[in-house]
Amino acid sequence: MNATSIRRRPGEPPEPVRAGLAAGLPGRVAARVTAGRLPRGLHPVAWWIWAIALAVAASRTSNALLLLLIFGVLALTVALRRTDAPWARGYRFYLVMALSVIVIRVVFRIIFDSGASQGSLILFRLPQLPVPSWYSGIQIGGPVSAQAVAAAALDGARLACLLCCLGAANTLANPKRALQVLPGALYELGVAVTVALSVAPQLVESVQRVRRARRLRGATEHGLRALRAVAVPVLHDALDRSLLLAASMDARGYGRTGRASRASRRITGTMMLAGMAGLCIGAYGLLDATLPGAFADAGFAAGTALCVAGLALGGRRVARSRYRPDPWRWPEWVVCACGLACAAGLWLNLAHDQAALNPAGLGWPPLPPLPAALILLAAVAGVAAPPPAGSGASDR
């Protein structure tokens, strides 16, 4: 607990700085600036946009230095702005996952496709497995070149970077609050996910309890019967609980019908189905080269329009209000802008600075100044976002 509170402190500008930030501005703006910076959770959508933008940037480069820079920005921001809620403690799992992605990538490359060619630096040779001639596309074992290993590691690192972006978004934004921004028509989906999230730990607890209790009956059963001795009580428990939950939700007004009439419900359903069909046609057009491109575009456009309209109409089906919705203030704009600027910069840069973004060969990669600066700009999000409010978990 102590370590947490100390770690969190550096991100919070000390009082004089905060005053200074607002000092030179006219009164009303200054008040707004201060209000936006009060400790609170940033809007989850802002974090998601920021993280996806960084992922887009990462997918555009295979420069090891730039990738490292992105990792650094992610780590810094997570360290500065995560809370001590349970879902915010999982970042290191994403890091472990990222590392294993790199390792797996390299190992596979070494075993299956070392691809040594003229002039490459051979690190070592693995015994080569003879493959039948009809299976000659794949080589197992053989010489392993440094270029191949480096390329695999970089490839893995890029994938790992995408994973870490996802992890950062999940760590920084409360996943349940993120679900709340779903349009009204998809509210039920959000509830289902929320309930499933809370049921999982209960199920684990239930399994542990029943397994422990089995010893009391001697634990004489083996194989399938043993499985049954655990599964039946656990499933009974889960079923009982879900019935109670459903009754409680019903009694508390879940699913009250709003202003929608039967006719409007039908129209909504039809629009959603037609929209989905349009999207399918669009996807088909995109994948099948023989169809004209306009066909795919039209399918996508019509499908999207119908779906959006259906969702908007369906949202009126239910009358509901939201308690303390996350506000969208200037820090949210700043965080989004930082991320988007970085993504746009690397995307556009691709056209004329291919070599610096994706250097070939084994040499030390160059550090292109503009992309590096843009990635560092994304780190501003970590400072611009307000410090997280105490979750109360520590002041027990």
Place this chain on the structure above:
Amino acid sequence: MIEFDAVSARYDGAADPVLSGVRLGVDEGELCLVVGHTGSGKSTLLAAINGLFPYFTGGTLSGRVLVGGRDTARYRPRELADVVGMVGQDPVAGFVTDTVEEELAYTMEQLAVEPAAMRARLEETLDLLGLADLRRRALATLSGGQQQRVAIGAALTAHPRVLVLDEPTSALDPASAEDVLAAITRLVHDLGITVVLAEHRLERVLPYADRVWYLAGDGSVTAGDPAGIMRTAQVAPPVIELGRLAGWDPLPLSVRDARRQAPQLRARLPESPGPARPYPGPAGTVPALAARDVVVRYGPVVAVRAVSLSLRPGVVTALMGRNGSGKSSLLWALQGAERRAGGTVSVGPAGTDPAGLPAAEARRQVGLVPQAAADLLYLDTVGAELEQADRDAGAEKAARAILDQIAPGVLDDAHPRDLSAGQQLALVLAIQLTAAPGVLLLDEPTRGLDYQAKTSLIGVLDELAAAGHAIVVATHDVEFASRACDRVVVLAEGEIVADGEAVSVLTASPTFAPQVAKVLAPLPYLTVPQVAAGLDAGLVNG
């Protein structure tokens, strides 16, 4: 406010209706207490108020139920959410979100309350139920009493005119239950909200009740004022039974009322009663189980701290203490199913340690009925469970005989999960007894049992003790301990803080005493039968 007009209720496939021809009414601002045995239809009656019966549970309801002028035949439960707030037995099962604030707001969100109003109502509710300090806490980290108060708060934020509570304290320890009941009585007095409450701990709410509905079990419901109904009701707390025995009029509804009428009764009683239960066996016999310096720890948490305990055959010991004091951990460690971090356990004259034995052998030495007894049941019928128990123990038809002795009338083809809490307990007890363990441990067996089921459990424990079993019962229930146990051991923070004969431990502190002791203090009486015996003796002597 609530009106039942010729209401009958029947579940699909059931032979008899649960309720028949019920005519009831509750006025605005009343606290109405629903009393009856388990299975007499209390839950059905309560669920009918907001239409969960029959919309959700299935079944047929005839007659008419009007709540705040709305007919439940035309409004589904969700459409009554702004009129009726419903709180069940297990608060955790009803939680939809995971923090206190979000849970309190959930109902209001469903009712589309304006955000500004929502904010204000939520703050009021936090204060009303004393939850302000917990507002950001995760629901899973709260104690049982706090969780139940959150559940009540979540129903209250919708500003319902009726609050229905179905045994809100049955899953709580006494301190938490007090918390919740205090909150409920405050609601009735401060908000004037109409409350319908089914409750096992009658003594705590009876003084506040304006009306009692008594369910006799045959489908009929009698309504009346508390003192009148309690004069004849079969379900009664000890203080009422004492009042009936002493012939007090008006019948005292609380310990305080009874205490004011008690001086004359005290004068008629002998100074010291016969023991509540004859304390059996000389102290010199070989202990059935001897534990020395038992330690149980979970990581840095020490659950049991060097506890030494010796159990004699034929003695029923109550293990008491608040939640988290290490009662369950100690029982599991004695059985050997929970790993000990230190200390020794030796069972019987041979001094075997159950933890070192294979599970099938360990349960022949020490049998444990866990708190969630149903966890041990996994077959489709009672008959199959009993056969499995016989096979495990290498016995012939022994399980059935034991079950018939404990709880006659449980059919072979019944599904174990359909049994009442008392019958389930009896089934698990029979399964464990089939292995003929010398030591029997029960973890919170009285949870969810009504007065009648508790009385029959006491009879079973008496017989087992007489047959030479050493028995330990972990329980919160002071009344049960005073009637069932010879010896009381009190745990706090994993250490034994009191150990001795039931009478001396239970009367040592006024807060920890059974009701009869509270009424008759300083005389050391614990139970109503003891008082009855004392009165007889007094008559003979006088």
